Amino acid sequence: xxxxxxxxxxxTQETERHYRQLLGQRRLYSVLIIIGLLVAASASLWFxxxxxxxxxxxRIPYFFDFFKDLAPRDGWEIWRALFDLPSPYDDGSLQxxxxxxxxxxxxxxxxxxxxxxxxxxxxxxxxxxxxGTALGFVFSFFAATxxxxxxxxxxxxxxxxxxxxxxxxxxxxxxFLVVFSLGPIPAIMAVAIHTVGAIGKLYFExxxxxxxxxxxxxxxxGANKVSRVWFGIVPQVMPNFMSYALLRFEINVRASxxxxxxxxxxxxxxxxxxxxxxxxxxxxxxxLLLFTTIVAVDQLSAYIRKRLVGEQAFALQGALA
Amino acid sequence: xxxxxxxxxxxxxxVAVENCTIEIPAGQMVGIIGKSGAGKSTLLRMINRLIDxxxxxxxxxxxxxxxxKGAALRLWQRDCAMIFQQFNLVPRLDVLTxxxxxxxxxxxxxxxxxxxxxxxxxxxxxxxxxxxDITKTALQKAGTLSGGQQQRVAIARALMQRPKVILAxxxxxxxxxxxxxIVMDSLRAINQxxxxxxxxxxxxxxxxxxxxxxxxxxxNGRIVFDGSPDDLTTDIAREIYGAEGLKEAFSxxxxxxxxxxxxxxxPDKSASNEPVKSRAGEVAKRMTDAQLVT
Numbered sequence: 001x002x003x004x005x006x007x008x009x010x011x012t013q014e015t016e017r018h019y020r021q022l023l024g025q026r027r028l029y030s031v032l033i034i035i036g037l038l039v040a041a042s043a044s045l046w047f048x049x050x051x052x053x054x055x056x057x058x059r060i061p062y063f064f065d066f067f068k069d070l071a072p073r074d075g076w077e078i079w080r081a082l083f084d085l086p087s088p089y090d091d092g093s094l095q096x097x098x099x100x101x102x103x104x105x106x107x108x109x110x111x112x113x114x115x116x117x118x119x120x121x122x123x124x125x126x127x128x129x130x131x132g133t134a135l136g137f138v139f140s141f142f143a144a145t146x147x148x149x150x151x152x153x154x155x156x157x158x159x160x161x162x163x164x165x166x167x168x169x170x171x172x173x174x175x176f177l178v179v180f181s182l183g184p185i186p187a188i189m190a191v192a193i194h195t196v197g198a199i200g201k202l203y204f205e206x207x208x209x210x211x212x213x214x215x216x217x218x219x220x221x222g223a224n225k226v227s228r229v230w231f232g233i234v235p236q237v238m239p240n241f242m243s244y245a246l247l248r249f250e251i252n253v254r255a256s257x258x259x260x261x262x263x264x265x266x267x268x269x270x271x272x273x274x275x276x277x278x279x280x281x282x283x284x285x286x287x288l289l290l291f292t293t294i295v296a297v298d299q300l301s302a303y304i305r306k307r308l309v310g311e312q313a314f315a316l317q318g319a320l321a
Numbered sequence: 322x323x324x325x326x327x328x329x330x331x332x333x334x335x336v337a338v339e340n341c342t343i344e345i346p347a348g349q350m351v352g353i354i355g356k357s358g359a360g361k362s363t364l365l366r367m368i369n370r371l372i373d374x375x376x377x378x379x380x381x382x383x384x385x386x387x388x389x390k391g392a393a394l395r396l397w398q399r400d401c402a403m404i405f406q407q408f409n410l411v412p413r414l415d416v417l418t419x420x421x422x423x424x425x426x427x428x429x430x431x432x433x434x435x436x437x438x439x440x441x442x443x444x445x446x447x448x449x450x451x452x453x454d455i456t457k458t459a460l461q462k463a464g465t466l467s468g469g470q471q472q473r474v475a476i477a478r479a480l481m482q483r484p485k486v487i488l489a490x491x492x493x494x495x496x497x498x499x500x501x502x503i504v505m506d507s508l509r510a511i512n513q514x515x516x517x518x519x520x521x522x523x524x525x526x527x528x529x530x531x532x533x534x535x536x537x538x539x540x541n542g543r544i545v546f547d548g549s550p551d552d553l554t555t556d557i558a559r560e561i562y563g564a565e566g567l568k569e570a571f572s573x574x575x576x577x578x579x580x581x582x583x584x585x586x587x588p589d590k591s592a593s594n595e596p597v598k599s600r601a602g603e604v605a606k607r608m609t610d611a612q613l614v615t
Contacts, residue, residue: 217409217475220369221482222399222426230434231422235413 070280077281082289084112087281095279114270114289121266122293124187124256129249131188132195136161137241139196140203141229146212158204165197173259187264191252199248206240207233239308246301253297257290322346323368323486323518328377328387330363337363339542340377347485350512350519352533354526356562360542361522365488368520369403370394381486399426402479406491408471412464416455416474419463420446423481442481449477453507469500476507487511489521493528505532526558 049056072078073089080087080098087096101113111119141147142157169190176186215232223231260268267286274282323345330338338360345351353361366372368379370386379387386397402423410419421438423446432438438446450456453473458466463474472492479487489508493501509532512519523529529536530550538546538553538561546557 213405213407213409214411216371217403217405217411217478218422218425220371220398220403220405220409221423221478222395222397223422224395224425224430226430227422227425227433231411231414231425235411238413 072281081285125252128191136199143204144207161200352529355539402484404489423478
């Protein structure tokens, strides 16, 4: 132990007392915050239940009715619906007319209807991601503080990006559906517009985190702005840009499915029709196809992103060494 | 002739460079020495116009460097190449492309962006790498090179600008003694062979004495010494660095070039540099003590 004189002793005690006081205060605040959150949560739940048409506890016994209705007449029906094979239950109604939807390619070779529609949806997502990413790429440099020193332009571009991503795709799609009528074109436009807004923001944040040493080097060479951005910044941010673009593609696949349900074409439209008409085999076939596709897209994009980021980590190590 | 007249730079209320006047004739090799924060970097950056001066004029021949803008400024920056402590290369691009980027101001932006460099440009880039003995790294990513190699790539890029002046801002401060010597030798060769003006900031006295015809000492933003290496006595050095700083100026072996164990021939990976560094440190310290005694 260190020998303390009276003054030091007093200061130590004083610090100890102050510390205890602060600790007590912090605990009191924590308890108050937790109580507040509990009150808010139960009030919200009560309000939601009150404003709902049926009461939660009254309706809960019907929870599994939907799934009971979804059960097909036999398990093979799902596969028949998925691959457009003739059904033994075919009675001329829409419910079992699977082969009608076949899309013939060459001779007897055909693409099942839902696969075709799934491709339509994926196509919406791909085209929208390409256009959205390209425009977001351009806007991001105008919005980044370290590239664009003009405050007014930055402000305008940033607010513009905010507006683009403020409206959900489905609202924008609703507007374009009126103008361009049903089909994938309005869906592509809606998804692309939202993508520009969202990607533009993510990209300009990446640009702002870029190391400016390379840029300074090129400035000292006498390079103009475009060259400086292209050679000094783009090589650095590209792996992150690609990673975000792939992530956005995953999101856009889901978005185009939903837009399909409001008339934007593709698999979403088929799903909505199948559910509302009570075609259980068709519904299950579409859900299965959707599930498989989305998992596949996510896995693929995660794989590519991992490789990109891994490579970047390697390059960074090299720069530090 | 590069001439600075009453050049001052303020950052807020802080004066980084105060009322500096200096004339540098073409073809001279000048070393600027001083403590950290003496304003060496700011002075150099103002000459290249990475920083604008608050007051005073900088002129090169009949070019009014301190007031030009836009394309004229970029032309001046092309003529006045800069080498940085941290190399400032594009780490993710290969060495050859990095060197070719020195040509950016000589050609159309569209062609550059499409990556269309001419055969002559590529040939002279490889020649520049050859001069600095790093041709074999040409296709590696610049970021994977050692510090000494990166600095030589930066010099090659500077040469591709076909400059009239080369400014070097602490070019050897991040390098081990052997690489520091290679880099300083290259700068001296450029100065003597090609007749380029070289202005370099240096942390250490011995390097400045060994390589420069003329030494400028800075303290708190002002030029306090300007003369030949022989005029720089220990008393003046003590004034520039302060009594404690003088020791530091000698013993910072990381930036010293005076005592490499082996002559500079080929670049090598840094595995063997550790003992060299510490030995150099020992000797430098002894030398400093000896100097202080005398």
